[in-house]
Amino acid sequence: MVKKKCVAMLLAGGKGSRLNSLTKTVAKPAVPFGGKYRIIDFTLSNCTNSGIDTVGVLTQYQPLLLNSYIGIGSAWDLDRMDGGVTVLPPYSESSDVKWYTGTASAIYQNMNYLQQYEPEHVLILSGDHIYKMNYELMLEYHIEKGADVSISVIEVPWDEASRFGIMNTDSEYRITEFEEKPEDPKNNLASMGIYIFSWNVLKEYLIRDDKNPNSSHDFGKDVIPLLLKEKKNLFAYPFKGYWKDVGTVKSLWEANMDLLDENCELNLFDNTWRIYSVNPNQPPQYLAPSAEVFDSLINEGCTIEGEIERSVLFQGVKVEKGAVVRESVIMPDAVIGKNAYIEKAIVPEEVHIPEGAVICGDPSSNEILLVTEELINELLTNKL
Amino acid sequence: MNKQLLGVIDATTFHEGLEDLTIHRSLAAVPFAGRYRLIDFILSSMVNSGIRSVAIFPKFQYRSLMDHLGSGKNWDLNRKRDGLFFFPSSDINGNNDGFGCFQHFAENMDFFDRSLQKYSLITNCYTVFNMDYKMVLKTHIESGCDITEISKHGQSLGMFILKTSLLVELIKNREETGYTTMKDVVLDINHNLKICRYEYNGYAVMINSIEKYYSTNLNMLEPNVWKQVFLKDNPIYTKVKDEPPTRYLKGSSVQNAMIANGCQIEGVVENSIIARGVKIGKGTTVKNCIILQKSQIGENCVLDSVILDKDVKIEDDTVITGSITKPNVIRKGTVQGALIKS
Numbered sequence: 001m002v003k004k005k006c007v008a009m010l011l012a013g014g015k016g017s018r019l020n021s022l023t024k025t026v027a028k029p030a031v032p033f034g035g036k037y038r039i040i041d042f043t044l045s046n047c048t049n050s051g052i053d054t055v056g057v058l059t060q061y062q063p064l065l066l067n068s069y070i071g072i073g074s075a076w077d078l079d080r081m082d083g084g085v086t087v088l089p090p091y092s093e094s095s096d097v098k099w100y101t102g103t104a105s106a107i108y109q110n111m112n113y114l115q116q117y118e119p120e121h122v123l124i125l126s127g128d129h130i131y132k133m134n135y136e137l138m139l140e141y142h143i144e145k146g147a148d149v150s151i152s153v154i155e156v157p158w159d160e161a162s163r164f165g166i167m168n169t170d171s172e173y174r175i176t177e178f179e180e181k182p183e184d185p186k187n188n189l190a191s192m193g194i195y196i197f198s199w200n201v202l203k204e205y206l207i208r209d210d211k212n213p214n215s216s217h218d219f220g221k222d223v224i225p226l227l228l229k230e231k232k233n234l235f236a237y238p239f240k241g242y243w244k245d246v247g248t249v250k251s252l253w254e255a256n257m258d259l260l261d262e263n264c265e266l267n268l269f270d271n272t273w274r275i276y277s278v279n280p281n282q283p284p285q286y287l288a289p290s291a292e293v294f295d296s297l298i299n300e301g302c303t304i305e306g307e308i309e310r311s312v313l314f315q316g317v318k319v320e321k322g323a324v325v326r327e328s329v330i331m332p333d334a335v336i337g338k339n340a341y342i343e344k345a346i347v348p349e350e351v352h353i354p355e356g357a358v359i360c361g362d363p364s365s366n367e368i369l370l371v372t373e374e375l376i377n378e379l380l381t382n383k384l
Numbered sequence: 385m386n387k388q389l390l391g392v393i394d395a396t397t398f399h400e401g402l403e404d405l406t407i408h409r410s411l412a413a414v415p416f417a418g419r420y421r422l423i424d425f426i427l428s429s430m431v432n433s434g435i436r437s438v439a440i441f442p443k444f445q446y447r448s449l450m451d452h453l454g455s456g457k458n459w460d461l462n463r464k465r466d467g468l469f470f471f472p473s474s475d476i477n478g479n480n481d482g483f484g485c486f487q488h489f490a491e492n493m494d495f496f497d498r499s500l501q502k503y504s505l506i507t508n509c510y511t512v513f514n515m516d517y518k519m520v521l522k523t524h525i526e527s528g529c530d531i532t533e534i535s536k537h538g539q540s541l542g543m544f545i546l547k548t549s550l551l552v553e554l555i556k557n558r559e560e561t562g563y564t565t566m567k568d569v570v571l572d573i574n575h576n577l578k579i580c581r582y583e584y585n586g587y588a589v590m591i592n593s594i595e596k597y598y599s600t601n602l603n604m605l606e607p608n609v610w611k612q613v614f615l616k617d618n619p620i621y622t623k624v625k626d627e628p629p630t631r632y633l634k635g636s637s638v639q640n641a642m643i644a645n646g647c648q649i650e651g652v653v654e655n656s657i658i659a660r661g662v663k664i665g666k667g668t669t670v671k672n673c674i675i676l677q678k679s680q681i682g683e684n685c686v687l688d689s690v691i692l693d694k695d696v697k698i699e700d701d702t703v704i705t706g707s708i709t710k711p712n713v714i715r716k717g718t719v720q721g722a723l724i725k726s
Contacts, residue, residue, distance in 0.1 A: 035629035036645075268628035269648065279624035281458075283614040284418035284644040284657075286605075293638055299629035300419070300645050313629075 002082040004054050004117040006139055006196075008047050009107055012040060012127035013060030013100055018248045021372050022348060027059065029127030030066045031252070032331045032349065034259055034268065034275075035299045035312045038069060039246060040127040041277040044076040044085075049273050050135040052123065054083030056113050058106045060090055060099065075278045088113060102217030108206040114199065122202050124195040124219070130255050131192075131243040132266065132273050138237050139196060148201040148232040149224070151175065152194035154239050164190030165220050167236045175234040178224050189236055192243060195219060201232065242266040253346055253368040256312045256329045259297055280315045280332075290321055306336065320355075345369040354380055389521055390501035390548055391430040391438035394484050395423065395509040396473065398444055401593035404713040405693060409448035412440075412509035414591070415676050415694065417604045417613075418644035418659045421452050422510045422591060424622045425613075431459050432618040433517035435505070437466035439495055441488050443473040452623050459621045469495060483508060483542055484566035486558040489551075496552050504551045506566055508542035512600055513588035514613050514620060520545060520582050529580035533570055536584045544570070550577075587612040598691060598711045601657050601674045605640055627660050635666055644677075651681070665700070672708060676716075690714060 016028025023031060029040035040057075047055050055078060059066055066087075072078075073085030088110050090099050100106035107114075107124065114122060121142065123135055133152070142150040153167050161182070167189045168177035179185070205223050209215050215222040227234060242265040246252040258264050268275060282301025287293060292307040301316040306323035314332040319325060322339035329346045336342060337355035344361030347353060351371055357379050361369040369375075395412040405414050412423040423440075430438055438461060442449055455461075456468030471492045484506050489496065496504075503524070505517060515534075524532040524545045531550070534543040544566050554563060563569050570579050587609055589600045603609050614620060627646025632638065638653040646661040651668035658664075659676045665683035674691045681687065682700035689706035693716035698704070702720055706712030714720060 262633070269631070269646070274626050275628070276626045279626065281619060281621060281624060283610065283620070284642045285630065286607075286610065287638050287641045287643065288607075289640040291639055293632045293636065295634050295636075296632045297629045298632065298643075 001116045001118075004083060004119045006052055006054075006121045006123055006135075007083075007114055007117050007119040008052050008055045008123040008125055008135070009110070009114070010040070010043055010047075010055055010057045010125045010127050011103055011106060012057050012066060013063075013106065014126070014128055015061045016128070016247060019252065020249060020370055022249070022252070022346070022370065023062070025062055026065045027061045027063065028247070030062075030069060031246070032314055033130060033246065033252070034256060035297045035314055036280075037275060037277045039130065040066070040070075041076075041275055042130050042132070043125050043127050044070075044073075044078065045273075045275045045277075046131075046133050046135060047125075048076045048078055048276065050133075052135060053078065053080050054117060054119075055085045056088045056110060057085060057127070058088045058100065058110065060106075063087075063089060069278055071278075076276045083117065086113065102215075102222075103219045104206060104209050104215075104223050105217035107202070108210050108217070111203065111206065119199050122197045122199055124197065126193045128247065129192065129243060129245055130266065132241065132270075132275075133194070133239060133243075135194075135196075138194070138239075141237050142196045142198075142235070145173075145235045146233060147196075147235040148198055149227060149234045150196045150237045151224070151234065152192045152239050153189040153236040154192055154243050156188050156190045158185070158188050161185035161188045161190065167191055169236045173236045173238065175228065175236050178220070178228060180220060189238070191220065192239060193220075196237075201227075249346060249370045250368050253329055253344075257310070257327065259312065260295055260310055282315050288321075314349075323353075345371055347371045351376065387521065387525070388501040388503065389430075389433070389435050389517060389545070390496075390499050390504040391427075391435040392489075392504055392506045392551075393423070393426055393438065393440045393509050394488075394506065395440050395446070395449060396443035396485060396488065397483060397508060397510060399510075399592045401595075402591070402597065404594065404715055405597065405691075406445065408445060408716055410442055410444055410446045410509075411591075412442065413446075413448040413452050414510070414597070415659060416512065416591070416597075417601060418642050418657050419625075420620060420622045421449075422512070423449065423452070424620050425512050425514065426507050426509060427453075427459050427461075428618070428620045429513065429515045429517065430505070430507075431461065431621065433515075433521075435517065436461075436463065437469070437499060437501060439469040439471060439492070440509075441471050441473070441485075441492075443475075443488070446472055454623070458623050471495065482565045482567065484544070486555045486564055489555050490558065493552075493555065496548065496555065499548060501548055503545060504548045506544045506546075506551070508590070510591045511541060511543075511588055512591060512613065513541075513584075513586060514615055514618055515584065515586060515588070516618070517545075520584075523582055524580070527580050528578070530577040531566075531570060532580045532582050534582045534584055536588050538581075538583070540570075541584065541588055541590065545582075594691070594711065594713060595709065598674060602655065602672070604642055604657065605655065610642075625660055636664075651683075651685075659694075672711075674711075693717075696720065 012029040014028045016023040078085040285302040288305040291304040294309045298313045299315040305321040306319040316333040318335045320338040323336045326343040331349045335352045340357045461468040531546045630647040633650040636649045643658045644660040650666040651664040656673040661678040663680045667684040672689045676694045679692045679696040681698040686703045691713045695717045697719045699721040
């Protein structure tokens with residue numbers, strides 16, 4: 001194997017249970033986003049745009065779709081002679097089967113994968129976030145600081161800081177303390193779950209963590225605190241820009257709506273930092289003479305005969321005559337029947353909204369309605 | 385290999401009426417329906433009909449065609465055995481030797497000798513359609529004909545099926561027989577080859593003039609037409625681009641239009657085909673137009689009955705009009721600022 005300066009490990013086994021039925025059959029990184037993408041496209045595109053050509057993708061929960069989606073990585077230009085993308089599922093050894101019990105144990109069990117590239121640095125990522133980031137700059141920072149570990153952080157509003165893992169640093173961004181969801185935060189630098197480790201340090205601490213029976217084998221809870229306790233060089237890497245955890249139905253909806261904001265920092269039209277994805281190859285979208293489209297993002301393969309306002313439509317969506325879609329996210333191949341009305345909702349893949357149905361998030365609670373099969377069945381029964 | 389077809393695409397054709405669009409590109413690479421090139425229709429029809437080996441014979445300006453096709457990956461033709469073959473003409477004099485030129489084929493005789501497919505399909509590169517050749521081949525075999533010519537309304541579509549061995553014979557004996565093209569063979573009555581016709585009932589239009597190009601593009605706006613061309617189970621493949629979905633900004637109004645990905649639309653679009661990555665500015669009206677990829681139209685413009693080739697820039701407050709019967713064609717890469725009328 002050719003030696004690699006930096007190898008990325010992408011944790012993509014998350015269940016994302018707060019996304020409810022959206023993650024019933026797919027892992028969170030495979031959830032559709034932004035009219036054409038899946039969440040993992042952002043991290044994989046960041047890798048390829050940052051010049052990182054070796055990426056291990058760790059899967060565990062509902063991996064079928066994710067595995068076939070990633071394939072050999074050609075969509076992200078990660079089908080390489082050396083390195084490229086490798087899907088790393090849990091596996092069995094002669095003694096027993098080892099599930100990934102925590103983020104650190106997942107990496108620990110794939111140390112052989114890393115070892116074959118003899119990397120100098122290992123970049124640990126999660127496939128759960130929407131953002132554009134140049135990891136190469138973070139790696140330069142990591143090397144410049146002579147850090148053992150660099151952790152990417154973002155400034156969050158002070159009143160929200162208690163929802164995050166907060167890094168307390170000195171004026172040089174050296175991390176002095178890490179607090180998981182502090183009640184009384186001393187700082188507002190939240191960990192983005194992006195780490196660069198020097199490989200030797202990572203190796204040593206993963207082996208020690210594995211031997212510790214009291215550890216939950218998690219980077220945030222176990223490995224980082226131990227490194228801090230032992231006075232290793234940990235630096236926070238301040239990131240500025242759009243970054244969003246789309247872990248709930250509401251935040252997934254919000255992040256989609258952000259794309260319709262003209263001042264949004266996440267620019268999908270930026271040629272210098274393309275977000276790549278598996279292209280569905282469908283004909284251009286067709287807007288019928290009866291169509292009305294305002295302030296929306298619409299993908300190829302859609303047929304629009306109704307009215308669309310402030311919405312995001314994925315490939316192959318059909319909106320029939322008289323139907324109205326407002327402030328909603330309509331996932332691939334869904335059909336909105338004649339004269340149906342949808343507002344503040346997420347319609348999952350291939351769902352068929354019956355004719356004349358009215359689907360609306362509760363305006364008083366400002367909640368977003370995730371359409372489910374049960375809801376559709378209910379609508380159909382009530383109609384009969 | 386007994387019932388397999390070898391795909392042979394003649395991409396040498398040059399139509400004088402299409403000069404405005406073919407000055408920089410081969411006819412096969414002329415953009416169509418927002419995200420395709422003309423060759424995508426024949427190539428996808430072949431692939432969807434189970435053809436695994438396709439030879440393309442280009443002649444003029446084929447750089448854009450090579451760039452579009454690449455390794456053939458987008459048509460699943462990057463195979464270890466068979467796949468996509470590219471045979472540019474060695475004749476650089478620019479002679480147009482006619483469709484299905486045997487001389488051009490003869491220069492690559494080893495390809496035909498090496499191919500194991502029992503039958504060959506010879507086609508043009510500029511028909512908009514989506515055909516299942518499995519049916520045609522079946523009919524050809526059952527009829528016992530030597531050559532089957534595909535036609536629509538009795539007019540030849542420039543597509544022929546024959547045994548590969550017969551094709552090889554025709555190419556090798558071209559000097560004795562005097563046949564230079566497939567057309568020579570089917571039009572000659574002084575041979576004992578049995579020539580049959582296969583009448584195709586689906587949608588098929590050969591693009592051989594600007595007017596045809598324009599009207600066929602706009603034809604795609606009719607649901608009963610695009611439903612015959614863009615089939616879910618037999619898709620038209622093309623070179624994929626990583627364009628984001630199209631963004632409709634505040635103030636846009638779009639009706640009766642086919643719009644590809646990566647566009648940013650702030651103006652009014654009616655009865656038009658908009659290709660990938662096009663920008664249409666605020667207060668601008670685009671009507672009865674074919675806008676090719678990456679063209680940028682400024683604010684407060686009016687474009688009616690215009691074909692904008694790729695990478696055209698229209699400055700603010702520009703008015704360009706043509707007519708439905710004679711669209712105004714703006715050449716690739718130009719900048720338009722003044723008032724232009726035709």
